[in-house]
Amino acid sequence: MQNISRDDYLKLIYKLSENKKESILTGDIAQAMGVNAASVSDMLKKLSLSGMISYVPYQGVKLSRKGRKHAMLLIRRHRLWESFLVNHLGMHWNQVHEIAEQLEHVSSDTLISKLDAFLGFPDYDPHGDPIPDGNGVLPQRQCMNLRDAKPGQALVVARVMDDSEVFLESFDALSIKLGDALSVSHVNAFDGLLTLQREDLSRVYISRDMASRIECSPITQPPSKYVG
Amino acid sequence: MQNISRDDYLKLIYKLSENKKESILTGDIAQAMGVNAASVSDMLKKLSLSGMISYVPYQGVKLSRKGRKHAMLLIRRHRLWESFLVNHLGMHWNQVHEIAEQLEHVSSDTLISKLDAFLGFPDYDPHGDPIPDGNGVLPQRQCMNLRDAKPGQALVVARVMDDSEVFLESFDALSIKLGDALSVSHVNAFDGLLTLQREDLSRVYISRDMASRIECSPITQPPSKYVG
DNA sequence: GTAAATATTTAGGCATGTCTAAATTAATTT
DNA sequence: AAATTAATTTAGACATGCCTAAATATTTAC
Numbered sequence: 001m002q003n004i005s006r007d008d009y010l011k012l013i014y015k016l017s018e019n020k021k022e023s024i025l026t027g028d029i030a031q032a033m034g035v036n037a038a039s040v041s042d043m044l045k046k047l048s049l050s051g052m053i054s055y056v057p058y059q060g061v062k063l064s065r066k067g068r069k070h071a072m073l074l075i076r077r078h079r080l081w082e083s084f085l086v087n088h089l090g091m092h093w094n095q096v097h098e099i100a101e102q103l104e105h106v107s108s109d110t111l112i113s114k115l116d117a118f119l120g121f122p123d124y125d126p127h128g129d130p131i132p133d134g135n136g137v138l139p140q141r142q143c144m145n146l147r148d149a150k151p152g153q154a155l156v157v158a159r160v161m162d163d164s165e166v167f168l169e170s171f172d173a174l175s176i177k178l179g180d181a182l183s184v185s186h187v188n189a190f191d192g193l194l195t196l197q198r199e200d201l202s203r204v205y206i207s208r209d210m211a212s213r214i215e216c217s218p219i220t221q222p223p224s225k226y227v228g
Numbered sequence: 229m230q231n232i233s234r235d236d237y238l239k240l241i242y243k244l245s246e247n248k249k250e251s252i253l254t255g256d257i258a259q260a261m262g263v264n265a266a267s268v269s270d271m272l273k274k275l276s277l278s279g280m281i282s283y284v285p286y287q288g289v290k291l292s293r294k295g296r297k298h299a300m301l302l303i304r305r306h307r308l309w310e311s312f313l314v315n316h317l318g319m320h321w322n323q324v325h326e327i328a329e330q331l332e333h334v335s336s337d338t339l340i341s342k343l344d345a346f347l348g349f350p351d352y353d354p355h356g357d358p359i360p361d362g363n364g365v366l367p368q369r370q371c372m373n374l375r376d377a378k379p380g381q382a383l384v385v386a387r388v389m390d391d392s393e394v395f396l397e398s399f400d401a402l403s404i405k406l407g408d409a410l411s412v413s414h415v416n417a418f419d420g421l422l423t424l425q426r427e428d429l430s431r432v433y434i435s436r437d438m439a440s441r442i443e444c445s446p447i448t449q450p451p452s453k454y455v456g
Numbered sequence: 457g458t459a460a461a462t463a464t465t466t467a468g469g470c471a472t473g474t475c476t477a478a479a480t481t482a483a484t485t486t
Numbered sequence: 487a488a489a490t491t492a493a494t495t496t497a498g499a500c501a502t503g504c505c506t507a508a509a510t511a512t513t514t515a516c
Contacts, residue, residue, distance in 0.1 A: 001232075001330050005473065026494060039474055041495050046472090058481060058494060089342040099336045102229050106330040114317040233503065254464060267504055269465050274502090286464060286511060 004105050007074055008033070009043050010052055013063055014071035023060030072136030077104040079125035079132075080115050086126040087119070093126045094168040128159025128178050128215065144218055146211040149194065154183040155216035162213040171214075174204055181219070232333050235302055236261070237271050238280055241291055242299035251288030300364030305332040307353035307360075308343050314354040315347070321354045322396040356387025356406050356443065372446055374439040377422065382411045383444035390441040399442075402432055409447070 012032055016024045026044065030037040048055040052067035063071065081103040085096040113134065116122075123139040124130055130138045143158055157180050160171060176182070182204065186195040192208030206214070240260055244252045254272065258265040276283040280295035291299065309331040313324040341362065344350075351367040353359055358366045371386055385408050388399060404410070410432065414423040420436035434442070 001333075002472095004229075027492095035473095036475060037494065038476080038496080042473075045495095085339070085342075089339070089346050091338070091342060095338065099334065099339050102334040102336070103331070105229075106327065106334075108327045108330070110319070110323065111313070111317070111327050114313075114319060118317050230502095255462095263503095264505060265464065266466080266506080270503075273465095 001105055001107055005043065006047065006050075006052075007070075007105060009040075009047060010063070010067055010071045011074050011078075013053065013061060014068065014075070017063060023056075023062050025060045029061075069136040072132040072138070074104055076132040076134075076136070077106075077112055079129055080112065080119060080122075082125045082127070083119050083122050083131075084115065094163070094165045096126070097163050124159070124178075126178075127163065128157075142217060143215045146194070146206065146214040146216050147192065147208055149184045149187070149211075149216065149218075151184050151187055154181065154219040156181050156219060157214065158217045159215040160213060161215060167210075167213060170210065174206065176204055182216075229333055229335055233271065234275060234278075234280075235298075235333060237268075237275060238291070238295055238299045239302050239306075241281065241289060242296065242303070245291060251284075251290050253288045257289075297364040300360040300366070302332055304360040304362075304364070305334075305340055307357055308340060308347060308350075310353045310355070311347050311350050311359075312343060322391070322393045324354070325391050352387070352406075354406075355391065356385075370445060371443045374422070374434065374442040374444050375420065375436055377412045377415070377439075377444065377446075379412050379415055382409065382447040384409050384447060385442065386445045387443040388441060389443060395438075395441060398438065402434065404432060410444075 012029060013024055016028055026037050026040045030040045044055045044061055047053045051064055053061050053063055055061045078100045081100040082096045085091045085099060086093050122131055132138050157176055157178050181199050182196040184194060185197050194206045194211055196204045240257060241252055244256055254265050254268045258268045272283045272289055275281045279292055281289050281291055283289045306328045309328040310324045313319045313327060314321050350359055360366050385404055385406050409427050410424040413425050422434045422439055424432045
């Protein structure tokens with residue numbers, strides 16, 4: 001509960017590392033934390049001393065094995081709490097991030113394992129984000145970005161990659177939910193607008209911008225008896 | 229989430245005020261917080277500035293109306309979380325205090341009102357402590373200390389006034405739970421040892437020390453038709 | 457009613473986490 | 487390759503919340 005800032009830095013460094021493979025730069029962290037670069041330098045020195053990151057001044061920063069595990073356990077707490085807030089308290093998925101941000105700092109292993117059991121040991125949170133296990137290991141799942149889907153592709157909506165209120169409300173307006181099965185009818189050659197078909201044959205239209213923030217599990221059609 | 233210390237002081241001042249009617253002394257706070265008296269002085273000045281307490285140097289401290297309401301809302305959060313931990317996560321009632329101590333600092337009114345609804349708007353927590361409502365008002369209940377019970381008295385066990393592990397385990401060992409109905413068979417004239425009878429007529433023996441930390445609702449026997 | 461004992465407050469420090477401004481290092485331009 | 491520009495780090499401050507030691511106020515004892 002008292003290492004809130006350190007934890008926030010570690011989580012952020014992990015998240016920035018997901019996208020880039022290279023070292024994370026001080027300025028990126030400063031921008032994302034909404035904090036002065038000088039503050040980041042101070043903190044990086046401390047995190048480096050405690051073995052959470054490897055830090056070469058002016059060259060950026062990388063999580064150590066220890067730091068990565070620590071970050072994963074924070075993400076575990078965060079996603080378990082989000083699951084609780086949405087599935088049991090009935091909160092909307094665009095209202096839970098900030099609250100989970102606070103709840104994740106409550107440090108009790110007993111609490112987290114009891115919560116995990118109460119929730120039924122979920123693998124994914126309400127946004128479809130994978131929940132690390134007690135060792136910090138993520139469940140694996142074959143996923144693709146909806147933007148890359150080709151006509152004829154059948155898929156299940158698996159995850160949204162944007163927590164912002166405006167995105168989530170626009171997503172809700174599409175009347176699709178995680179777990180829904182869709183098939184790609186058409187991809188507009190000019191702007192990439194996707195036309196998808198629900199199982200009830202009704203249609204959904206998703207812009208490339210929107211699609212790029214949605215991940216799906218492709219459904220491999222079982223090969224028909226008569227093919228091959 | 230950032231006013232953790234201030235909140236802890238306010239709650240403590242409230243708890244110390246429950247017993248005493250007079251002003252609370254710096255030294256009492258220092259002792260209860262496990263902190264130096266000088267630190268308490270510092271904090272009292274700050275709390276006084278923000279209108280939470282009335283503070284006269286050397287004369288002690290009293291909660292203001294604002295400070296009392298703030299403290300009640302913290303206690304509300306604490307007791308709601310304890311209810312969740314015991315009733316839904318299956319934790320033992322002697323394990324939840326520290327965790328609730330952290331959870332209560334998560335500040336979101338939406339969260340607390342959703343949690344309240346999820347729990348079914350309870351009036352009492354697992355220790356029988358009353359849960360303030362959203363305005364900081366406690367539910368009222370007629371209660372007496374078990375130590376003061378007289379032979380023939382029928383009562384319902386309502387509340388334990390001691391959160392320590394050693395007390396709660398000894399209480400559990402009696403095989404009685406909150407809500408159980410008991411009647412007083414005998415009070416030992418020398419040491420005050422109580423002999424009580426359960427509804428199944430089996431007996432429980434409770435020392436005066438133990439009894440003094442147990443609160444009960446007396447059951448008024450409905451007057452018999454033939455009396456009077 | 458004054459002196460000794462006790463409690464409280466003030467003074468000055470330390471750690472954390474932030475800031476601004478200055479110095480330093482790296483990258484870009486020419 | 488040197489000079490300019492951009493990014494990063496260091497230096498020095500401030501706020502919070504704690505500490506110890508010294509000063510001050512209050513209470514108790516004689």
